[in-house]
Amino acid sequence: MNLLDTLKTNVLTADGAMGTMLYSYGIDFCYEELNVEKPDIIEKIHQEYISAGTDIIQTNTYSANAIKLARYGLEDRVKDFNEAAIQIAKRAAAPGGQFVLGTIGGIRGIRKSDASLDEIIRFVQEQAEVLLAGNPDGLLLETYYDFEELSSVVTHLRRLTDTPIIAQVSMHEPGVLQNGISLNDALHQLEATGADVVGVNCRLGPHHTIQAFEGVTPPKTAFLSAAPNASLLDIEDGRIVYVDEADYFGRAAVLLRDEGVRLIGGCCGTTPKHIKAVKQRIADLPPIVNKIVKVPKPIVIQEADPRKNEPLHEKVKRERSIIVELDTPRHLNTQKFLEGADVLYQAGADAVTMADNSLASPRICNTAMGSILKHANNVRPLVHITCRDRNLIGLQSHLMGLDALGIHDILAITGDPTKVGDFPGAASVYDVSSLELLQLIKQLNEGISFSGKPLQKKANFSVAAAFNPNVRVIERAVKRLEKKIECGADYFITQPVYSKEKIIEIHEATKHIETPIYIGIMPLTNIRNAEFLHHEVPGIKLSDEVLERMRKHGDDKQQSAKEGLQIAKELIDTAAQLFNGIYIITPFLRYDLSLELIQHVQAIDAKKEGMATHV
Template sequence: MGLLDDLQTNILIGDGAMGTLLYSYGIDRCFEELNLSNREQILRIHQAYIEAGANVIQTNTYGANYVKLARYGLEDEVKKINEAAVQIAKEAAKDRAYILGTIGGLRTLNKNTLTIDEIKRTFREQLYALLHSDVDGLLLETYYDLEELTTVLAIARKETDKPIIAHVSLHEVGVLQDGTHVSEALKQLEALGADVVGLNCRLGPYHMLRSLEEVPLPTSAFLSVYPNASLPEYRDGRLVYETNPGYFKETALSFREQGARLIGGCCGTTPKHIAAIAEALRGLKPIVHKQVKQQKEAIVVQEPPYESDPPLHEIVRKRRSVIVELDPPKKLGIQKFLAGAKALHEVGIDSLTLADNSLATPRISNVALGTIIKEKFGIRPLIHITCRDRNLIGLQSHLMGLHTLGMNHVLAVTGDPSKIGDFPGATSVYDLSSFDLIQLIRQFNEGLSYSGKPLGQKTNFSIAAAFNPNVRHLDKAVQRLEKKIQCGAHYFISQPLYCEKQIEQVYEATKHLSAPIYIGIMPLTSARNADFLHHEVPGITLSDDIRARMAACANDPLQSAREGIAIAKSLIDAAFELFNGIYLITPFLRYEMTVELANYIYEKARAERKLSNV
């Protein structure tokens, strides 16, 4: 009799956690490497779960893949570690338990750190090692990203006819992080050939039960569930799970009532929890009929508030558009900033862009200043958002706050690392990449949080993304733009350019893109300014000619400013022929320079319109 035959008539008991159990023993390194260096400890854990009543155990291979082992310099040991894990599990089982080869999900918060092709290559290497070692089945567990799970499941189903258990993980009750309802997700997995479908990790028994209440019994597969012990407590620098095993005894009966036929435990569970489950279910048969709780009526997500003005990405497609960056001050006091904002607004710019602690230097909050200039002058603020300073929780809160304030133009950027700024010891968060942040904002525009939970309203963010053309291989920079468009970017704002020929090259390389580009122009203020930008600011390169022109007037501040303006106008002339959008960057709050340049652009635009009407 095999695993699937057994599940036809019986409820099987899975094992519990491996990683968190080892962690509770004080081990804080690569758990999978222990298959080689301390096999006796892994063997004892398997044996303890079997003695507790588990008749299905999983190999200690959750993270035994190239990507995760590479963190420990063990990327060349994938085959050896997986094979050793199966040997240890077989020694423990001795025909008393089925052995599942476990493969964990790779995508977590930074979805775009791994491409699907990279996931496929990594998955296949581990898959073949486990299948070659002759496991009884496969357990695909802790997959938050449905695209990843469906991709690897399809590969596994093609390579083997052994039983496959496929588990999704949820941030919120009943819904995946992309908004897919859990019943629909499990249906997709069943259609792709999974023999057992279900849930594991992240949620405890209470929330997993609530999720399964809306899931019908599969027609050609079985249900499984591996809840966490509880929510972890952070104590003395360590995560601690403390759920009473007796609670698992009670909830095991409820899981049976929801149709689960394979019941085990995930993070925080121990042999005591598994023993409680086994005792509760001893002698009981699985149910064959289930009353499914009606899903709640679809939550109506309100459309965003009506906007009388079109967003920037629509404006720049139709006409000349000028946006200007005016950095928030590094010190308290905003009189000069407000004077600059007012002067630029009177010129007629379409938006004032506000950096988010540029160069990792603390400045007055761009949201605070954006609120002030919006209310005081009616200026459209374009708020930069970096991934550096806020974790995933803070980023979502930040976006909700911007929406609530009616500021719906944002620029999503990775952000300069903390080590280049005033506080090099500060932590750079980077929960998300700029690609992930763009996707998150797009998901907000669809009315969903990162976890897939409805926000109650759709946001209406116009999403800008950064473009650095000052690179050795422009084609690779353009590929990044293409990827950002796929993620949801509406338009791009470039780093400043200082060469007419380079502007032409950028146009030729990007003219096929569906998203418009604002070309960055930043006037130089002095020879020292030019040298600093050229040598020390990432992503900015000046030509030898421009540096020589600035050097020629190094001792005359007024002439230096005039030369900087002249260079900028020449660059504007080149950009004007090829791009509708110009992004002026104000140096050192010297707004009179960008006021003059904005006037210059609008005069050119008026002259252009007159010629077209002749």
Template sequence: MPLPIREVLKKRILIGDGAMGTLLYSYGIDRCFEELNVSQAEEVEHVHEAYISAGADVIQTNSYGANRTKLARYGLEHEVGRFNRAAVRLAKQAAGPETYVFGTIGGIGGFQKQSVESNAIYSGFREQADVLLDEGVDGLLLETYYDLDELRQVLQIARGMTDLPIIAHVSMQEPGVLMNGLPLTDALTQLEALGADIVGTNCRLGPFHMIEALRGIPLPKKAFLSAYPNSSLPDYREGKLHYENEPAYFKKYAVDFRNEGVRLLGGCCGTTPVQIQAFKEGITELEPLHSKVVEAQPEVIKVRTPGNVPESPLYQKVLDGRSVFVEFDTPRHLNTRNFFEGIQALEEAGADAITMADNSLASPRISNTAIGKLIKDRFHVPPLVHLTCRDRNLIGLQSHLLGLHVLGLHDLLVVTGDPTKIGDFPGATSVYDVSSMELIKLIKQFNRGISYSGKSLKQPTHFRIAAAFNPNVRNLDRAVQRVKRKAECGADYFISQPVFDKQRIIEISEAARDINVPIYIGIMPLTSARNAEFLHNEVPGIRLPDDVRARIASAGGKEETRRVSLDICRELIDIAMAHFRGIYLITPMDHYSMSVELIKYIKQKEKILATQKNGARVIL
């Protein structure tokens, strides 16, 4: 049994192992790597042996993703115990008498933050840690945590479960700063204060950028410093990822890592026994650094919203009182004459905003950003641009948001987006790198002047965010809870799916009475009985009462159908205005004249209500 690792690190630098998945992937294995602990145990054990032969003093179990949440992707969530037990036993079988075996637990939030409930993360962590500790690991390695809050929580749980050594690694996209904008120095200080014995960073960055990140890091007061860089930036060739692996490069940088105070040096993605051996050779004969003069670092610029930034005129209308927004989607073709005639008519009728969906029902239309800019320049009614999670990956989303800000389009409706399989191109890819809640958080981070990676944007954006609310569900309370979570993420107000049931509007009002942000109730005219049946039976998030469908079905001819449809909408508007300040009119296809009539009705009703209110004051 090796000496306590804390005592050994006081005297010398230790070498960790490298990537498990990289080697397995190079063997042609591309599936759940943790399942291989059972199905291909010899291959996993051979990887451990290769790293030990290369000079690794510390190896980690093949259990990075062996938690309930990640295994569920493969339908293996019931195998947490079996996979983790096998992982420890294989590593211990390979380890010599002087080799430390650390049980690895990876971050669940990951680079692409997922909508996983906190309770599921922490219960899953405890379940996995219990097995690893029961099997007799020498310590725990918590690695690849992009979300510092998640790492802080699991570190506290782990520290409460064991006195064994704990390694805590954050991951960065930008050298020296976390995704929330916090400097690496502050993060490592927090982890040390929470009881981590070894603090450091792994993944994403290669040796060059990881050294840059460590230059401003002082030696921890009680803990030791660690670094597990990637091999390089990956190349994508013939459907596979490839990493450059020059041993001499790693041998040279081993000295630089030592000079920054690193006591535990290993590798992450792309590294193999070749790089680990190079690290070993690089630090041979080197004493660990016991003191360090930190170079003066440039002051971190904390971007704040200037006090003189004007509020969005549209959001000011949301706050001031009653307003009516109108959705009028951009054309699917390039003949825009009728569309802009409709915008003109809606503006003259008194619409407080024009909203445009982001390729609704997954069918391509003229870019709502381009049309939104034209509306902003040519008309006096503000545009509200929809933004889905469906069509853009994280790179595209960030670029798109920066472009919206530059164009002066600061009012957004953030939605998940209909899946591509229901649209014109069912074979197209639905991206969904983030959920709507995560996108709301990202936009609010932009408003603090911080990019997704934590890097400064040099100035803040000024977005105001509307979020979607679907009350057409069986469990309305659950839908309201989702609204509350979106509000906690930063949503400024909500816009509902179309509601066709007067009683449902009252129920929504009662269920949402403690929500402190405005809610706009969606009202949508029907154009025909076929349209009503299609919406009711085929469009997600829309339900029509039997009596509404019957009234439309019994109407004779287009004019009668139009009259009945508008009567239904007026009845719904009467109820909605008694309970909510905002109305959201959804224009059916290009029938903007129906929205014009309803705007006029709402404006007239507002005058009547205002007169009644003033009259009441006179009487009092």
């Protein structure tokens, strides 16, 4: 009898964690390599689970794809590791007739940019073909946080084979995936896509896994599966540990069976003891055909608070818009900063924008200064957020705080690496890139947290993204810009541009794009400033003409600043003809320079308006 026929009349026990067992042995290198180098260890673990009473074992191939093996320089060993794994599992299962599943693990977490769907499908197929050649009883797709990835993989594998497919999602929160879709909807969509068994594994312990299944209606043809973690994880003396309550895990298996689950195993922290407890508890229990589904309370998400200002990306589509960057101080004296921000805003800037520790050097928190500007000075702040300094917890907390403060204009950027700043030994976080950050911010605008949990109210962020046109092949930069639009960018702010030709090139390369662009203009103060920007700051390049013009004035501060202003004005003359958005970057808190440039933009517009009126 095959796996699916057996599930029609039985509740089956699957094995527990392979990784937990290997971790307990002190093994800290590529687990999949053991299939070839130490197959006796893998077979021994299979035998331990079989002795505990499991009906199903899975191959030691969770990370045996080219993407994950590349971490160890083993990406060319996909065939070796998968082929050996299926042979080991088959050999271990032969005496007792246990079913063998070929395991394929999820690749993406939050970071979609780690691998494209095309890459994932290509590498999954490479792995699956080797496993299928070993004639497994099914393919197990487990620990998929990204539902788009899992759906795509199931669709592709269904076309490739008639072998049973078990598709398991992972949740951060009980009953909901990280994109906000309910577990019930996700499992039914997987069934419709072609999965034969649908379920859950990893991240959550038994309690929350049971809770998640309470709202799941039984699929029409597919069966349900569950493999909870042993418990929530803990850290002791630097090692990951789980509560070792095997009997509790066995009792929980009965409750999972009561929710209609027919395939019950274990994930992280589970051992043969846990699986033995499961088998003892459910061995003689028939599957549940009908169950009472707990109807979840309707989720009410309030609309976002109304904005007091028109979003910048809406205004700039229609008319001139000027934003001015004024970096917060690297010291604790804020007087000049606050004075400058007030002067620039009163002069006509639509917002004062503040970097998030630019060049990885600590400054006064832009959220704190933004709040002061907004609430004490009535100045509209636009704050930058980098992925460098905060993990996912910190990023979401930070954004929720901004919403609570009423700061809704933000620029999402990856951020300069710490090695360029004051503390080169500090850790760079980069849990996500700017692409994922854009998507996550837009998810908050739907009232959904990064984990998929409802937030009771929608945020109301207008999100800018960075655009660096100072590259040799601008078409590549535009491709990245287009990806950011797909991820939710409302408008773009460029790096400083230092040639009229580059501004024209930007216009020609982006004229097919409706998303607005603010052209960055930063006045130079002297030749040393110019050469530092040109030679040392990533993403900024000056033309030979600009460098020569600044070089002529040597150490004459007054004439150098005057020349820098003149260059900036000439650039604005070109930019203002082609773009509504002008982004003025203030050097060294010299807000007098930015003030003069604001007035120059206004003079251009006044002249244009006067000519139009005269005509």
